[in-house]
Amino acid sequence: MPLPTGTSRRRALTGALLALGLTVAASACNSGANGGGAPDTIKIGLLASLSGTYEAVGTEIRDGFELYLKMHDNRLGGHKVELITADEGNGAPTAVPAATKLIKQDRVHVLTGIVGGGSVAAVYPLLAEAKIPFVGSNGRPELKDVSRIWTTSYLSDEPGAAIAEYVRDNVKGEVFAIGPDYQGGWDELRGFTDTFAKIGGKLANPDGKTLWTPFPATTNFTPYFAQIKASGAEAVYTFYAGNAAVDFVKQYAQSEISHLPLYAAGFLTEGGVLAAQAEAAKDIYSVLNYSPDLDNAENRSFVAAWKEDHDGSPTTYAMASYDAAAVLDKAIGAAGENPTPEEINNAIAGLGQINSPRGTWQFSPTTHSPVQKWYLRQVRQDGRALSNTVVGDLATVGG
Structure with a gap:
């Protein structure tokens, strides 16, 4: 077929550029949790008390999640991870604006962490509105709708x-x-x-x-x-x-x-x-639900890796956040090539047993918290x- 000339050439070039633009725009719209980020990158928001009364607890939660990422080449389910951290502070008054930024501005696929049960309750409406899963790593209160709420630690009672x-x-x-x-x-x-x-x-x-x-x-x-x-x-x-x-x-x-x-x-x-x-x-x-002296393969590996970067032994806070990353690793891997928050949430529901430093556990189908052994x-x-x-x-x- 002969190449177009004059006006025909310009029309053909314009049409090609328009098609290319539409392709790029479609690619951008299909990437990330809510339209942001590269298709291969999962954005995870980690909200924890990095100041205030529970700074030590929040720091352990952050470090436990980061340790799992370090041990897995900063990937979960085969996808690169962009971890965005925010300070929960002492509770709801600081937790809500921090969570709002993670959800509405940073547009994360998943939210994790949170130290205080009151913070969970206050952030809960934001999660419900945005329809993104929350994989908490500290105690939480009972909530009416836990369809997108998961807890790797325990219920507070x-x-x-x-x-x-x-x-x-x-x-x-x-x-x-x-x-x-x-x-x-x-x-x-x-x-x-x-x-x-x-x-x-x-x-x-x-x-x-x-x-x-x-x-x-x-x-x-x-x-x-x-x-x-x-x-x-x-x-x-x-x-x-x-x-x-x-x-x-x-x-x-x-x-x-x-x-x-x-x-x-x-x-x-x-x-x-x-x-x-x-x-x-x-x-x-x-x-x-945990002690660093528990004798199982997962715990030995976890404790050894923790001690490479920290003085002392890991806590239940670090372990639960490490497990939150493990849960997301399995779920994101099961959710497809370009997982949406909804697909990730559905995959969490189908995980079954989790091998953990605390021992094997699984999510309760009703409370979405662990069915697990407790230790004296x-x-x-x-x-x-x-x-x-x-x-x-x-x-x-x-x-």
């Missing part, structure tokens, strides 16, 4: 529920419940007190109601210890984390009730707070340092 029977069987007398007055504290203590009551345990608290301490304002716990002493309790159950955990444990060890056995959700002595508490934490019993730990001397040593198995909770 599960630690207390898992240890309640052990406390009932090992304390001869009533137990005093105390915790911080915010969403996380309410959930954590409710899990213990409700289960404890159902199985015949008795609280020493007046009227059987948990004693709440203002959060995050409380740094002096001495007046509350006086109330515990006056109650005649034979043991104490609590939940604190971060800086509050350090203050509580140090002051407890110096108080008039230091002889009372102290039981807690494992966050009381988890991670860097244990080093800060030092001898004051010795002998505390706690319940958690005690702070004991381990060489030159104190550690949370597993001393027994507790209940399998979830579903």
Whole structure:
């Protein structure tokens, strides 16, 4: 066929350029979560407390996710990953604007992380509106619609529920419940007190109601210890984390009730707070879904990789975030060549069992949180340092 000349040539060239432009535009529209990024790149938003009361927890969550990426060539499901981090701060007032930026401006495929249950509840409407999955890596409250909500750690009431029977069987007398007055504290203590009551345990608290301490304002716990002493309790159950955990444990060890056995959700002595508490934490019993001394292949690999870049052992926060990355690795790989948020979410629902440093677990089909084993730990001397040593198995909770 002869080449077009004159006007015909110009028309042909214009048509070719127009076709090329439409092809490029279509390619751009089909790439990324909501139209942004290269087709082969998955954008993941990681929201965690990188300042404030729970900075140490948020840092572990970030580092756990980044460790998995490092060990897998910065790819999940065969796709390059652009990880965009944001600071949750102390809760909802800072978490919501940070999440808004990740979802609406950065246009991430998936959101992960989040330390506070109150932050999860506040960010939840944004996730529902944008229709992107959330793979959380710390405790969360119960939510009405979990169709796009997944949690690799636990529901916030599960630690207390898992240890309640052990406390009932090992304390001869009533137990005093105390915790911080915010969403996380309410959930954590409710899990213990409700289960404890159902199985015949008795609280020493007046009227059987948990004693709440203002959060995050409380740094002096001495007046509350006086109330515990006056109650005649034979043991104490609590939940604190971060800086509050350090203050509580140090002051407890110096108080008039230091002889009372102290039981807690494992966050009381988890991670860097244990080093800060030092001898004051010795002998505390706690319940958690993970300990770095668990003997399985996944945990040995995880702990060894963690110690290459960090002083000390990994925490449950780091482990759950590492598992969030593992979940996304499998799901993104199963979601096709250019996965959408919806396809990723559907793939998560079909994953089945997850091999994890904590042991094998799987998502509950109803709560989208792990069905997993919980462990009883005690702070004991381990060489030159104190550690949370597993001393027994507790209940399998979830579903």
